[in-house]
Amino acid sequence: MAKTKTSYVCTECGADxxxxxxxxxxxxxxxxxxxxRGVGSQPKGARGARFxxxxxxxxxxxxxxxxxxxxxxxxxxxxxxFDRVLGGGLVEGSAVLMGGHPGAGKSxxxxxxxxxxxxxxxxLYVTGEESLQQVAMRAKRLGLPTKDxxxxxxxxxxxxxxxxxxxxxxxxxxxxIQVMHMADIESAPGSVSQVRExxxxxxxxxxxxxxxxxxxxxxxxDGSLAGPKVLEHxxxxxxxxxxxxxxxxxxxxxxKNRFGAVNELGVFAMLEQGxxxxxxxxxxxxNRGEEAAPGSVVMVVWxxxxxxxxxxxxxxxxxxxxxxxxxxVGLDQNRLxxxxxxxxxxxxxxxxxxxxxxxxxxxxxxxxxxxxxxxxAAIVSSFRDRALPQDLVIFGEVGLSGEIRxxxxxxxxxxxxAKHGFTRALVPKANxxxxxxEGMKVTAVTRLSEALAALEDFQ
Numbered sequence: 001m002a003k004t005k006t007s008y009v010c011t012e013c014g015a016d017x018x019x020x021x022x023x024x025x026x027x028x029x030x031x032x033x034x035x036x037r038g039v040g041s042q043p044k045g046a047r048g049a050r051f052x053x054x055x056x057x058x059x060x061x062x063x064x065x066x067x068x069x070x071x072x073x074x075x076x077x078x079x080x081x082f083d084r085v086l087g088g089g090l091v092e093g094s095a096v097l098m099g100g101h102p103g104a105g106k107s108x109x110x111x112x113x114x115x116x117x118x119x120x121x122x123x124l125y126v127t128g129e130e131s132l133q134q135v136a137m138r139a140k141r142l143g144l145p146t147k148d149x150x151x152x153x154x155x156x157x158x159x160x161x162x163x164x165x166x167x168x169x170x171x172x173x174x175x176x177i178q179v180m181h182m183a184d185i186e187s188a189p190g191s192v193s194q195v196r197e198x199x200x201x202x203x204x205x206x207x208x209x210x211x212x213x214x215x216x217x218x219x220x221x222d223g224s225l226a227g228p229k230v231l232e233h234x235x236x237x238x239x240x241x242x243x244x245x246x247x248x249x250x251x252x253x254x255x256k257n258r259f260g261a262v263n264e265l266g267v268f269a270m271l272e273q274g275x276x277x278x279x280x281x282x283x284x285x286x287n288r289g290e291e292a293a294p295g296s297v298v299m300v301v302w303x304x305x306x307x308x309x310x311x312x313x314x315x316x317x318x319x320x321x322x323x324x325x326x327x328x329v330g331l332d333q334n335r336l337x338x339x340x341x342x343x344x345x346x347x348x349x350x351x352x353x354x355x356x357x358x359x360x361x362x363x364x365x366x367x368x369x370x371x372x373x374x375x376x377a378a379i380v381s382s383f384r385d386r387a388l389p390q391d392l393v394i395f396g397e398v399g400l401s402g403e404i405r406x407x408x409x410x411x412x413x414x415x416x417x418a419k420h421g422f423t424r425a426l427v428p429k430a431n432x433x434x435x436x437x438e439g440m441k442v443t444a445v446t447r448l449s450e451a452l453a454a455l456e457d458f459q
Contacts, residue, residue, distance in 0.1 A: 009036045011192055036193040072259075075121065075170075075212070077113040081267060081277040084304070085239055085252050087260015090171070094259065095203045095213040097177075097232065100241035105250055106216050109241065109268070109275050110173055111139060114214075117171055118148040124169035128155040128179035142274040155189065157182050157198045161205050169211060174202060176216040177231075195231060203234050232256060243270070247363055249284065250275060254304065263367075264304030282309040282420060285362040292390050295382030298422070299374035300395045300413035301366050307409065307416040309393065311361040312371065314378035319355045330360030331371065339398060343376055346402030346448045351383060370407040372398035373426065376448070377455055389424060389458055393417040396428040402448040406430035414442065426454055 008017040010033050015026035023030050074089030083089045086096070100106045107130070114123050127135055132153050139146050150167065154160050157180050164172055174180060180198040181189040188194065199215060206213035215235065232238050236258045243250035252266040267278040278284060286298065286309055295314040300307050312331075319325065328336045336358060343349050358375060360366055373396035381388050395413055397405040407413075410431025417425060418440045425442045432444035445451045 007036050008033050009192055009196070034192045036187075036196070075117070078116040079113060079266075079277050080279065081252065082109070082113060085254045085257075085260075085264045085266045086237060087254075087257050087264070090212045091236075091259050092170075092212060093207050093210045094237060095206050095215065095235040096237040096239065097215045097217055097235045098239050098241065099217045099219050101219055104241045104243050105268070105270060105275050106241050107135075107175055108138065108142070109252075110175065110214060110216065111135065112142065112144060112274050114171060114173055115139060115144040115146060115149050118150075119145060121170040122150070122168070123148075123171040123173070124150045124152060124164060124167060125173045125175070126152045126154055126160055127175050128153070129176055144274075155179050155181055157201055161201070164205065164209075164211065168209075171212045171214070172202075172206070173214040174216065176218060177202075178218050199231050199234055242365075243363070249278070249362065251364070261304045265308070282416070285310040285364060286420065292387035294385050294387045295378050297374050297378045297381065297388050298390075298393045298417075299371050300393055300417055301364075301368060301370060302407075302409050302413065307413045308364075309417060309420055310364050310366070312366075312374050312378050313359050313361060314375070314382045315355075315357040316351060316379055316382040317355045317357075319353055324351075324353060325355045325357070327355075327357045329358070330363070330365050331358055331375065332367070335369075335372075336375070338400070339372055339376055340379075342398055342400060342402060342448065343379065347376075347380075347452050349380065349383065351379070354383070368407070369397040369405075370395045370413075372396060373404060373428075373451060377426070377451070380452065380455060388455065391421070391423045392426065392458055393422045393424070394426045396426070396431070396445075396451075398448060404428045404445050404447060404451060414440065424458070426451060426458075 008020050010024040010027060010029065012029045012032045013024060013027040015024055017033060020033055020035065024032055072091050074091055076083055076089045098106050098110065114125055117123055132151050135151060136146070150169065152163060160174070177195055177199055178190045181194050182197050182201065185194050185197055202213055202215065205211065238256040240253050240255055241250055242253065248270050250268045250270055252268065254262055254264040256262060267281040267284065268275040269278055296311060298309055298311050300309055326333060326337055340351060340356065344351065356379060358378065374394040376398060377388065377394050395407060397407055399405055406428040410427060411433055414425055414427065414433060414437060418437055423439055423441060425440060427442060427444055429444040429446045432442055443454050445454060
C-alpha cells in the first residue's frame, strides 16, 4: 500500500509546513494554511507508470551560448485582441490559465477560439462542468464551425492524459481545473491538493509533449484565482476575463506572461453571436455627452503596449453627517486620500469637509500613477462647479512635494490623443514633445500650482 504523506500548504504563497499554524511565516497571511494529503513513495506501476508515456529522454546539458535564439512560431487564435494579451499568439508547450467570475464568458471565448483553431490544427476540448449537449447547443447558437473540434466529457486527469497521448492534439482545453481530480489524492475535487496536483500533472504533459494547454479557473469573491497561489507559478500565462453583469463589455487582462507583455488589455463586446473584439477601445470609453460637465476629464493610460483614452469623473459635495467619505471606483482609494492631502498642502484647496467620489468610466481599473493629475483636475472642476473643455486631455504623476513627475511613453500618449481629435493637453514638462504637433496645443507644467493656474485658463 502507498504511504500517505500529509503536509500543510499556504494557499496564498505556496509555502509548505510540517504542521498547521495560524499565520504563514512566508507571506504573513492569517488562516491560509490548509492540509494537503498526497502520496509518498510508491512502487513502480502505481504513480510512476503514469509518467512513462510522456517521460521523454534524459535531458542534456547545453552551454548558454549554444542555445538557439530562433523565435518560437506562434499560432494565431483568429482574434487580434486575444493574441495581443497572449503576446502575439499561442506558443507550443505553453500552459495558459484563464480566470474570471461565473458568467463572464470564459467558456464562450475559449470555445470560439478553439472552434476556429480546430479548422487548421487538432484540438481537444475537455468539459468537466457542462455536458457535451450543453456545449454543442452553445456552439450552434453562436454559429461556430464544429465539425473539426473533438470533445470529451471527463473529470479524471489520468483519463484525460491517456486520451491525449493517443489523439495527440496540438491544443488541449480543460474546463475547469477545479472539477478535475486524481485517483491517488484523497481530498475532494476543488481542494488545494487536487487543484495543485492536477494542474502540475497537466502542465508537465504539455511541456513534454509540446501541447498548448488552456486551463479554466474560477475566482473568489475578491477577484483572485481560487485555489493555491502556487498554481500561478506553474503556468506560463495567466489571464483574467473581467466584466460586470450589467455591462456588455468584457476586458481580458494579462496578469502573468512569459512570452509577452504583462498587464496587456484586450476589450470584447458580449453580443448574441458571442464575444466580439473591440479594436478601438478608446472610442467606447470616450462616449461622452454633447455638453461639457463639471468633474469630467479625459486621461491617457498605458495598458500593456498601447495607450488608451478613458474618462474620469469626480463628484465633490458637502459631507452629510460630519464624516466626509472618500470613494474610488477603478482607482486606488489610498492614493486618492494622499492626493487630496497634496491638493490641500500645495494647491491651497480645503476639501476635508467634502464628500469626494471618483469613478473611471466604463469599468476600467487604472493602476498606474499617470492618472494623478487628471484625478486632481476632475476634483477641482467639480469643487469649483466649472467644466473643463472637452478637447482637453491630461496625464501626469503628482509627487508629495507638489511636483509633476513625467510618466513613461508620454509622447505616444499625446499622439494618441491627437488622433482622437483632442486639441489641448496638460502634461508634465519632461513629457512635452520636442517638435510641435499639428493641431495640438501642449501645456507643460512642473508644479501643482502651475497646473491649477492652467486649469483656470482652460475654464
